[in-house]
Structure formats: C-alpha cells, structure tokens
C-alpha cells in the first residue's frame with residue numbers, strides 16, 4: 138500500500154480504527170496488504186489479530202501519530218493495564234517491549250479479540266460530523282457498561298463470521314446489539330455508570346501511578362477497617378467472599394465477570410493479598426477500588442497518603458512547600474520554552490521532557506495550562522474543522 142494520505146486521529150480512537158481509516162484513504166490490493174504496509178511483514182492473515190510492530194507503523198506513517206511509545210499510550214489500552222494490572226499480554230512472548238512484541242491489533246486496541254463495543258449515538262454523531270465513525274478505547278475497557286458522553290448503555294458490535302478476519306470493520310459496518318450484558322441495566326444504572334467512570338478515569342490518567350507496595354498496603358488497610366482481616370493481618374476468606382459477592386453478584390451472569398465472581402475466582406482474589414506483587418485480573422482490581430475507595434481519585438489519594446507515610450523524607454518535603462508563586466513562574470517558563478522550540482508541541486512529549494513541570498501545571502495551574510497548551514487531539518480536531 139502506497140501511503141499518500143493519513144487521517145486525523147479522532148478523540149480516544151483505537152489503533153485498529155486509525156489503521157482501518159488509513160487503509161480507506163489509500164489504495165491497496167486488500168486489507169491484509171495494508172496491514173503488512175503499516176505493521177510489517179507477517180504470515181498472519183487475520184486482520185483483527187495482525188501482529189503489531191509500532192516502530193514499523195511510525196516509520197510507515199512518517200511519525201504523523203507520534204513515536205512508538207506515544208502511539209502505544211494514545212491508541213491502545215496499554216497504559217490502562219499498566220495502571221490497573223492484569224494485561225492480556227502478561228504471558229509475554231520473548232520479553233520484548235509491547236511496542237514491538239507483535240501483539241495482535243485487537244488485543245492492543247480492545248484488550249481482547251472478542252471485545253467490540255460501540256455507542257449508537259457516538260456512531261450517529263461521528264457519521265453526521267465526519268461521514269465515518271471510529272472505535273473508542275473507553276468503550277472497550279473491562280468495566281465499560283455505559284457511554285459516558287451520551288449516558289447510554291454500550292452495545293456489542295457483531296459482524297458476520299470471519300468478516301473481521303479478512304477486512305477492517307468500522308462500527309457502522311457492524312450491527313450493534315442490545316442487552317448483551319446480562320445485567321438488569323435499569324436496576325443498577327447508577328453502579329454501572331460509576332464503574333464505567335472508574336475504568337475511564339484509569340484510562341485517561343496520565344500522571345505517575347501508585348507503586349505496588351502502596352497499593353497493596355492501602356487495600357489491606359481498607360479491608361482491615363471493614364473487619365475483613367484477622368488479628369494477624371490475614372484475609373478472612375469467608376467474610377471477604379460474602380461481602381464481595383453481595384456487592385457485585387448482579388454481574389456474575391455477564392461473561393466478562395463470570396469467572397472473576399465464581400467461588401474459585403474469589404478464592405484466587407483473596408489469596409492474591411498474600412504478596413504485594415501478585416497478579417490480579419483487571420476486573421478484580423477495578424471492583425476492589427470501587428468497593429474500598431469509591432473512585433479512582435479516592436484510590437489515588439489513599440495511595441499518595443500511604444507513600445508519604447512510608448517515606449518520611451517526602452513527608453518532610455510536603456511540610457515545607459516552596460513558594461507557590463515562584464513555582465508557577467518556573468514551571469510556566471519551562472512550558473513556554475518547550476513550546477517555542479517545537480513546531481508541533483505535544484503534551485505527551487512535554488510529559489517526557491519535563492515531567493515535573495507537566496505534573497505541576499496540570500495539578501496546580503490547570504486553567505493556564507489548558508489555555509496555553511491545549512490537548513493535541515483537540516487542536517487537531519479544531520484545525521480540521523477550519
């Protein structure tokens with residue numbers, strides 16, 4: 138495929154989707170040839186599972202979408218799994234970086250080759266605005282039940298057998314079905330929206346993530362405060378399983394949660410607290426955060442507090458904060474300097490180059506930061522409109 142045109146990356150668009158739209162704008166013998174041009178040669182003939190090499194992708198697209206790490210964090214669920222744990226590529230092959238390890242296109246984009254969800258209103262809105270729709274990462278998350286923009290239940294996108302193997306499919310080329318959640322949406326709408334928001338907040342969070350030790354400690358402390366721990370700090374298995382089931386058993390008929398909420402799944406979850414670095418299913422970690430902290434933000438605050446408690450030096454630094462006005466001046470200057478030296482400044486690059494200033498501005502000077510350094514994806518969309 139000779140690449141002459143590249144699409145503008147839409148808000149929250151998946152790697153699969155951007156590849157599909159690139160294919161549409163350029164002549165190719167077929168979609169498989171397009172995949173080989175974008176991701177490198179492979180004997181795999183299934184489009185949805187085509188092995189991804191992002192170095193090759195960035196080379197083929199001339200760096201239009203950023204470098205491999207930026208593409209990975211901006212168009213796949215990799216960052217989400219780094220924050221929540223339990224990535225589907227844990228049984229890693231060859232111990233190579235995710236960017237070039239050859240994981241499947243749908244696995245990276247959707248977390249699973251069978252997960253294809255969409256919101257009919259998003260599709261309608263895309264079609265009326267752009268004439269073409271795109272897949273969104275937030276809709277494919279393990280706990281995405283609702284579209285948070287339209288406040289409507291997500292639907293499962295189905296396609297005729299093998300269609301996904303031989304060609305790219307965008308949401309409007311598939312059928313969106315209802316009620317696949319096997320959950321009484323009306324009775325649990327509030328909880329389902331909250332769970333969807335928690336997963337979405339974890340997806341879009343860009344700052345440092347809590348380390349495993351802090352996360353383990355805050356979860357144990359929260360469980361202890363609910364009477365789930367013995368005097369020696371071990372989990373009371375029966376009480377733990379009963380409490381967890383009572384809260385989330387309404388999800389157990391859903392295919393994504395059936396195993397997690399089975400007695401065996403809950404046993405594995407209880408045992409995972411024996412070590413700080415135990416592997417957990419993403420569904421388990423998300424439900425634990427919801428139960429114990431109520432939100433992603435609540436969880437982060439507890440972890441931050443725990444990190445301060447575990448690190449007296451940090452606590453001391455917190456007690457003697459430097460002058461805010463000076464800080465503001467310094468960080469704004471770093472930001473402006475960075476922007477002046479770049480033809481197309483990107484927040485993701487600024488984050489890599491000046492992490493401290495990026496985080497400080499985002500946390501303490503949000504209004505100025507958004508005004509002077511808007512998110513690249515919004516900028517791209519605006520440029521496209523005019």
Ligand SMILES: [Zn+2]
Nearest residue numbers: 256259284287
């Ligand atoms: Zn929507």
